[in-house]
Amino acid sequence: MAPKQLIVFDFDWSMADQDTDRWIFEVLAPDLRRKMKDLKDEIQWTDLVAQSLRELHGRGGTRQQIEDALRIMPFHPAMVRGVTALKANTSKADTSFLCLSNSNSVFISTILEDKNLQTLFTEIVTNPAEFQSDGLLKLRRRVDPDGPQHSCQIGCSPNMCKGEELDAFLERHGKAFDRIVYVGDGGNDFCPILRMRSTDIVFCRNFRGLQKRIEQEGKSKGLKCQVQYWLGAWEVEQMFENLTPIA
Ligand SMILES: [Mg+2]
């Protein structure tokens, strides 16, 4: 039986070459984008995006406009090639994909469908969202603010702990993966990679929050996995090609 490998993808600035939450307002309502920047330290981010979506809807913003903005968001063709080739190449390993994102289910699925990647992921773990019949995109935190909260000590946002979500996914799938490769860029990708083994690898995008946390806290927090750095998606494509066979 071929070894099993899991590729975990953060979405914004990792799989995609932009940040979905910010992009749609930059395209459709720059004044709301400014307001989000001003309020981001006062209001939890998912709640702030939900509030901004309500304001956009209130001034006549449509579902079509949101979907069109998502489809023109930067997304590198090398990323499409890289993940498609890795999934198809079963000679070295049997590869599954998991998405762990603080964006939301509508933003992610709209973009994946546009790139013909809608069947890539086994699971997409993110904040739930849906368009109401009146066109409002209703967004909620993955962890309901009125229910029990996650217990993360590493600094994940209240809406979701990516580390706990990775553990829960592995639990659901019988911890059957011989290697995990995590592709991420942000400070909130630090928690899940702390749970990875020395045989696992993080593909860390350079010059962003994750790189800083690896440098500043990696040693003291006991980071065990290997780290490989990249800047453009074309490099991720090559890093997938160059993955060594699983021992
Ligand atoms: Mg990100």
Ligand SMILES: [Zn+2]
């Ligand atoms: Zn966490």
